[in-house]
Amino acid sequence: LGAETESNIVLEERVRQRYILALLYFSTNGSQWANNNSWLSVEHECTWFGIKCGPLFASTAVSEEDSTDVAVTYVDLSTNKLSGSLVSELRSLEELVALQLHDNVLTGTIHELMFTFPKLSTLFLDKNELTGTLPPIIELPKLQYLDLSGNGLVGKLPAFTSAESLLDVRLTNNEFCGAIPDSYYRSMPRVETLLVDENHCESTEAET
Template sequence: MGRNITCFSFSEFALVFAVLAVLLFPSSNGQLQYSEVQTLFTVQRILEYPSALSGWSNRSNFCSDFQSSSLTIVCSGASVTELSIVGNKGASSGSKLLQNFSVSYQTLSSEFSIDSLFATLSQLPSLKSLSLVSLGLWGTLPTRISLLLSLQVLNVSSNFLYGYIPMRVSLLRSLQTLALDNNMFYGHIPRWVNSLNSLSVLNLGNNALNGSLPSTLGTSKNLKVLILSRNRLSGGVPNLSGLVNLEVLDLGDNLLGPKFPALGNNLVKLSLQRNLFTYNIPSQLASFDRLESFDISLNRFVGPILLPLFSLPSIQYLNLSGNKLTGLLPVHMKCNAKLQFVDISNNLLTGVLPTCLRNSSSTTVSYSGNCLNNTSKYQHQYSFCSNPALAAIPPPLKKKTSSNKLILLLGVAGGIVAGAVIIGFLMLVLFRKCKAPNSRRQKTKVITASAGFPPRLLSNS
């Protein structure tokens, strides 16, 4: 009898332990609770049944049946923690700013409501990662986005979203990745970006953002990736040397400049192409040991080419083309064996192509449009590259500002003098007009008086 009680107690203990294990350590592949299943079906309907969600049914195990490049659902217990949907309605380029209505075959229909979409997604309280890419979403980011308080990743790239980046995004305090690239957002980059203390990835590339970069970017200590390329940003770049974790910086295709930005030396990729940067390439770049990709093409850099760039320990991609860099390339210059691509074309370089670039079968090298000797590619005459005017360093900004002020003052003074002359001339004309009637009246009286005398008297006088 006592033996049976012992067995029964052990079985009961095992059952209780199993239940506790399920409750305390839920399986990541468990079935979702009914309310979240219904939420996913509502998302499917709002997104107008994209092909990535075509396999959903009432019998689906959402936590395990759908894992692909176009759809990922990750669960913790009975709740969705990650939802990633990738469609095939990639954002169009060029004149795509078509607000307040849909575009056939590119966006979702005019019945689509982005506000309803985020209101529905807010019913997934454990959602930490949300990616809705190339789905044809259109409209402005709604204020309801702040209801997704658990979000760590928000990726809505390659859609047709427009308007200002809403301040409500700053309420997502756990956000680590914010990707709004390839949309139609306009306005300035928000100053509140640094309030997202956990933010490590910020991608706002290929939008219509304008204005200057906020100085607060330089205090976003945890940033690892900062992509602001292909916008309409202008002015100087704030001091980013304090971003010690920054590994990727892409500011290409803007109107930034003229000074090379102050940066930390942990960068792996640096892209500044197609801007208005001038002056010399700073010698500090020679200490960027982790740098793998460096692109400053199509700017206005002048001065001697920085030879240590070719031998940086990690460098693989180097594009210095389309500037006014000068200097003699030494034949036996050192190059990193990892170099895969080098473009030094359309500068003012002289000498010969270094052996490490000429004899490398693993490196693609472009060098036309310089003044190099013993090459088969198009080169200018040496006199072209020795022209001081072409390689001139532009005057400092302060001097330029002073001369502008002097010109302005001279213009104002000249305008005042010219105005005084015109006013004086007009007063003279008016004065003469006022005197003219009196002169005529006096002359008439003389003639009339003379007419009363005999001709003989007039002749005697």
């Protein structure tokens, strides 16, 4: 890509991600957050509280100005008095690696699109007031750490595919039900921590 083309792509990406972050701000009552420094200001969104960015292009030979980190890769608004619901548009942050919104007062359901991030390695939504079911299959190929504990999630535990990277899964203190087949563990060959206690789950049973 030429320098001008890459600059246009960067501008488009910034407009898009500012819009998505604004949706998150309004849907979770951003004016009431414990810390909302710089949010919705004219400052670069990568300087907003809780936001970190990385390069939009894997490699680039464009100017110094255009080669700065501009793609949102990290959102950490944990313990920040967020309330309200999550917006599915967050999924459009294609470069997102970590989403940490734990220890807030988030309500409503978790949209199935939240489980389709291509690069997400950390998803912490624990200790909120989220309800509803999870999609039957979660496919997050880069996911290493998942914590949905301490909510009001119901239904069956989801199946994990492409879960070779998973190291730590915490689904405790919800209202999940159903048996946990042996295949659940086989689908996570590298998992070191798998916590599903304090649910309505039956103990592990052999797959039939």
